[in-house]
Amino acid sequence: MDAAVRHSVPQRCIGWQAAHAAAGAAAAEAARLSAAVNIALVDPAGLLAAFVRMPGAPLHSVEIAIDKAYTAASFGLPTARWHAALDGHSPAVRDGLLRRARFVAFGGGLPVLEGGERIGGIGVSGGSEAQDEAIARAGLAVLGLIDKDAT
Numbered sequence: 001m002d003a004a005v006r007h008s009v010p011q012r013c014i015g016w017q018a019a020h021a022a023a024g025a026a027a028a029e030a031a032r033l034s035a036a037v038n039i040a041l042v043d044p045a046g047l048l049a050a051f052v053r054m055p056g057a058p059l060h061s062v063e064i065a066i067d068k069a070y071t072a073a074s075f076g077l078p079t080a081r082w083h084a085a086l087d088g089h090s091p092a093v094r095d096g097l098l099r100r101a102r103f104v105a106f107g108g109g110l111p112v113l114e115g116g117e118r119i120g121g122i123g124v125s126g127g128s129e130a131q132d133e134a135i136a137r138a139g140l141a142v143l144g145l146i147d148k149d150a151t
Contacts, residue, residue, distance in 0.1 A: 068123025
């Protein structure tokens with residue numbers, strides 16, 4: 001194939017080692033906070049890369065954690081920021097996005113960014129929004145991928 005003719009582009013994604021390290025660090029922070037949560041890491045396509053379900057974590061939070069990670073990875077925006085982000089849009093846009101399957105607009109989901117490129121998302125569910133976000137941040141911190149603007 002001619003090197004000048006390309007019909008695809010490379011896309012970076014979180015590796016399994018990093019996903020598992022982040023999930024483990026997030027679980028350790030959850031234990032420190034005495035919070036039983038579910039922790040999901042997804043790749044940029046929203047496909048599950050790692051998952052931890054702590055004993056006692058709410059069952060509905062399994063899917064919520066995955067959907068928080070999916071939302072953060074798909075848009076590159078922390079899930080806690082959605083209400084502010086939607087303020088400038090029409091009621092139809094606000095209502096339409098909030099009704100999308102798998103879309104989560106409350107805290108606990110963060111994009112995973114490396115060198116400014118989205119490589120995945122992390123989602124935590126089962127604690128308060130503040131706990132979920134702190135736990136997700138602990139997962140990113142172990143990778144050295146904390147985005148100071150991600151709140």
